[in-house]
Amino acid sequence: MxxxxxxxxxxxxxxxxxxxxxxxxxxxxxxxxxxxxxxxxxxxxxxxxxxxxxxxxxxxxxxxxxxxxxxxxxxxxxxxxxxxxxxxxxxxxxxxxxxxxxxxxxxxVAASDYLITLKDRGIPGLEDRREKLLAAAGTLLEKDTIEVMKKTKHKEGVENIRDGIYKLYRQEQMIYMLLATGSAYNLKPELVVEALCGEAGCAYDVHDYQVHRLETYMRNEEGSLVSLLESGTRLP
Amino acid sequence: MAALALSDEILMAVEKPARYIGNEVNMVIKDPDSVSVRFCMCFPDVYEIGMSHLGIQILYDLINKREDAYCERVYSPWPDLDRIMREQGIPLFSLETQTPVREFDFLGITLQYEMCYTNVLQVLELSGIPIWSGERSLEDPIVIGGGPCSYNPEPIAAFFDVFYIGEGETRYAELFEVYQKAKKEGLSREELLFHISQIPGMYVPSLYVASYLPDGRLASFTPVREGVPERIRKEIVIDFDKVPYPEKPLVPHIHVTQDRVTLEIMRGCIRGCRFCQAGMIYRPTRQKNVNMMKEYARKMLSGTGHEEITLSSLSSSDYGCLKELITFMMDELGKEHINISLPSLRIDAFSLDVMSRVQDVRKSSLTFAPEAGTQRMRDVINKGLTEEIILNGAMQAFRGGWNKVKFYFMLGLPTETLEDAEGIPKLCETVASAYYTIPKEERAGKVAITASASFFVPKPFTPFQWAPMLEPEIYRERARHVKDTFRKQLHGKSMKFNYHETDVSALEGVFARGDRRLSAVIYDAYKSGCMFDAWTEYFDNGKWLAAFEKNGLSMSFYTTRERSTDELLPWDFIDIGVTKRFLAAEWERAKQAVVTPNCREACSGCGAAIFGGGVCFERRPSEKNGGDGK
The missing domain is CATH 3.30.70.580 (Pseudouridine synthase I, catalytic domain, N-terminal subdomain)
Structure with a gap:
């Protein structure tokens, strides 16, 4: 079974x-x-x-x-x-x-969504930075290309990550994002946060953010994103 | 859950953050405010090593079974975190509640090998506990040491308030009672330590004073206060049916050295190899009940979810019910997809059959530990293995499809000659050529022999405690000569020979038989940056040599000097049951290459019978009554 x-x-x-x-x-x-x-x-x-x-x-x-x-x-x-x-x-x-x-x-697996929180690490200017980032989350997707530096084991180069971002918006004091995940295309949330920082004009430090995954999705027959649980039936 | 002591930023920056966050499966959670004794148990090495240690699992379980005590754990922070903690002034903390170690009532440190001594100092310093016991106040925990190295605790005596001599299962209850009472009565630290010294097995080093002869030998070792015992007898468990064994040991989240259920079937060893400290300090040999072992195997597997089980003892082949236990493991546990990882067993038809069933014969190798290359040398060390036994075992295995053999040897043993050393490659060659007497179609390709030699280190409470250790340079020459001799053998190409480094062994030799004056050397070496000395990449011999020089002590006084049997030894105040007279007689027999029978063949009257149990009182087939233990 x-x-x-x-x-x-x-x-x-x-x-x-x-x-x-x-x-x-x-x-x-x-x-x-x-x-x-x-x-x-x-x-x-x-x-x-x-x-x-x-x-x-x-x-x-x-x-x-x-x-x-x-x-x-x-x-x-x-x-x-x-x-x-x-x-x-x-x-x-x-x-x-x-x-x-x-x-x-x-x-x-086709996608997953995340909530990003800006952590309070006692560094001054937190509120200001948060506002800038939350604003950037509302505008970033208006761009046709979103370029970030991507480093892998073999190469380093500029990559356009626009196609991997399905949704991006402010959710209260956090940022919500729905991104491509899986073997076909895998976009890490950190790269999107980095792009947001670039857009907002603030420096990126990986330790400033807590990333939380909400759900992992697959595509159903109609092509829309649904929870991975949808392929199964309820156990009695 | 307790907030973590380290920030995410630090945890994400260090290697393997799981070393520092606790929360493992079967971790004990208690409200620290609900107990009157908080005990922090430390293994002074990296988490993966410490978590593999059975003794801590036993004591963790034992102490936490008490309602009035909470035992937590701490391990040595790896150098990457060590640096950050020093820079940022972060105090060392326990895993369970992430509490600073200094806030505990006790800090228990297990001493499994000499090369962890500088790590003890690291733990103390990072905790903010004064390194020298004499500088501690009531605000500091009682620092208590235990484990094999506490059988000669003198080199680190100045860093400990108490040493628990012997097996941990017996005296913690009394220790806690004395502590609780002293706390209630508001006793000074000094008085508390005196009261602790009244408990059997407890050695409080500050209550003794040592004096030395002009040539450096120990002149006297005496209590400084009336009522402090002159000798400390080791503690042992006589009835294992009455002491608990952890049914749900901790299961770490990251891969550690021993990632499986370990069933301790026996304590002690009947063999009496003259180089082996464990064989003497754990006397008398005590076997655990086989039915209890079966029950524990099941409970521990279902309590941990481990997929592998192994047996632990000094010599599993001597366990009376070994066949029954292993058959049970294979038949009953095998069904549940449990892997059986065998301890090293004497090679015979039974063990070969078992091995062929639990592992891939083509990939596995046989292990022999003859320890020495010639029969004379093996007689000197009282290792019963003969060339005939090795050859028979190897041939049976070769016929069963094995072609890989591992051999363990020691170099630098007392009375060893060049001929004895050359016996190592010769013995290997004999086994290799025996392989080729098997018809080609019945053998599994080429034979592959790996031999390794370690540098013999004389240990306290062995017949070799008086023996000189070889000069490192001579050992190195001898090892190189053995390697050359290997190459010259007919099957030299099928044989590999490795030997251990010398500098670490020499230092181990110093601390094994050292005295109190070495505390200053260890302190200086630590202060100059020595830490994780058991790790080749961190061991810095130069710093150690400088620390010896600074303190005007020579290593060779401790290592290469032959001691006379009437010399007062730094560990003589400890009574392990086995008498000094017996050890001296064994030292004489060793020099004459006379073998002493094992405990089941005949009682040699070593003295361990004083504990009133174990093999000393087992019925031997030839006797009507139990051994009288004389």
Whole structure:
């Protein structure tokens, strides 16, 4: 039985990387005594695939992994048992049953949205900077090209990130953004924040911002963005 | 959840921030205000090493089972964070509640190897606790040391208020009671320490004074106050059915050195190898009940979610119910996709069968620890392994499809000659050529032998505690000669030989058998920047040499000097049960290359029977009654 599981990663868990998060869930599933399926071969491993890796330092309430079980308790019982094994910061939010031939979450991720908060690190001029950035969030998308310096292992160059930003606006004292995510095109929220800083005319420092992922999306048959939970059906 | 002691900015700037945030699975959460004793347990090395240590898991569980105490943890901040903490004046903090270490009632430091001594000073200094115990006030925690190095605590005596000599399971309750009472009565720190010295196993170094002969040897070592015990007997657990073992050990979020369930099946070793300190200080050998082990295996696996389990003991092959336990693990736990990671076992039909079932034969290698290359040398060190046993084991394994063999040796052992050293490549060659007696179609390609040698370091409470250590230069020459001899062997191309560095071993040799005067050397080395000495990339021998020079002490006084058996040794005030007389007799037998039988073959009257349990009182097949332990 294939399932998709939605979880939250908050608090100090933002400092636990992707691989360690995977190991954390493998052990949690064992502690919960859930009947997970294993691969064949000399060193069998749990059948578990994670959707979209989260960068270190980012919190999220919309993370996903797919897993395969031999048998499953009902939804309430599953959530109760797995959440009894969580430590502060991690929580399983939901589980849906996937069809036999459902594509795995990693391959279908298309977008995710984020909330960006400007942290108060005691540096003067916080209010002023916040206002400038919030204003920039309202105007940046009017541009045809948004260029940022992008460094990868192999090259360094200017990149136009305009096409990767689907939505960008002010939400109270925070900035909301919906960005392309996944194997086809992956835009990191940090790059958008950097572009906003450029637009607002303030210096960019990665430590000034807390990035929080709200949800991870896929495209449905009509092409619109929906939650990854939509590919499944509710577990009884 | 407790606010983190470090800002996001710092945590994101340092390597592996998970080292400093706690919140691991099975971490104990208590309200610090609800307890009367706050204990901070420290392993003075990096998190990944410290979290792999079984002893801390045991004590963490034991102390936290008490309602009136809360045990938290701290590890050495890695140099990247160390620098930031010093620059910004951030005090060292516990993982659980992120509380400054200085606010605790106790700081317990486990001493597993000598090369962590400067890290002890780092922990104290970063915590804002005076490094010298004499400068501490009631505002500072009681700094208590434990672990194998506390069997000669003298080189670091000046930094500790108390040493707990022996196994940690027995005396914490009394220690806490004395502390709570003293706190209530408003006793001075000095009086509190005196009261602690009245508890069995507790050594309060400030209550003793040492004097020295003009040539540097210890002249006397005596209590400074009436009522302070002259000798401290080590503490041990006799009945393991009555002490707890953690059913839910901590599970770190990041990968650590030992990422699995560790089941301790036995404490102590019956073998009596003459170089081995653990083999003496943990006497008598005590086995744990096999049914209890099975139960713990299940509970610990379901309590941690680990996918691997291993056994811990000094010599698992000597565990009476090993077959039963391993069969259970393979049959019962194997079904649940649990990997069995085997401890090093004596190579025989059973262990080979087990190995072939739990690991890929083609990838795995066999391990032998003959420790020495010639039979004479092995007799000197009382290592029962003979060439015949090694060859038989290796041949059985070769026929079973193995082709990789690892050998562990020591160089610089007492009475070692060039011939003994050359015996190392010769023994390896014998095993390599034996491989090729197997018909080609039945062997698994070429044989591959890896031999490694470490520099022998004499340790307190062993028959070799009087032995001279080799001059580093001579060791180096000898190791190079062995390497050359390897190349000249017929199958030299199939054999690899590695040897350990000398400078660290020499320093380890100093601290292993050192006295109180070395505290000043350690302090100066630390102040000149020494830290993480167990890490090759941080070890700086030059700074150490300068610290010795500054204090007018020579390393060779501690290492290469042969001690006479009537010399007063700095650790003589500790009573491990095994007598000095027995060790001296063993030292004599060693020089004559006479083997002493193991505890199950015959009791040699080492003295450990005084504890009234363990192997000393096991029934031997030849006897009607238990051993009398004489």
């Amino acid at each position: 294939k399932v998709r599981i939605k979880y939250q990663k908050a608090g100090s868990f933002k400092l636990i990387g992707h691989l360690d998060t995977m190991r954390y869930y493998q052990k949690a599933v064992r502690r919960a005594g859930l009947d997970i399926a294993y691969s064949q071969g000399f060193s069998p491993h749990q059948l578990m695939t994670f959707a979209a890796p989260l960068a270190l330092g980012v919190t999220s309430e919309g993370e996903y992994f797919d897993a395969e079980f031999h048998s499953l308790p009902c939804r309430e019982e599953f959530l109760r048992r797995i959440n009894a094994q969580m430590v502060e910061g991690m929580e399983v939010k939901d589980i849906v049953l996937l069809g036999e031939h459902a594509k795995n979450s990693m391959s279908i």
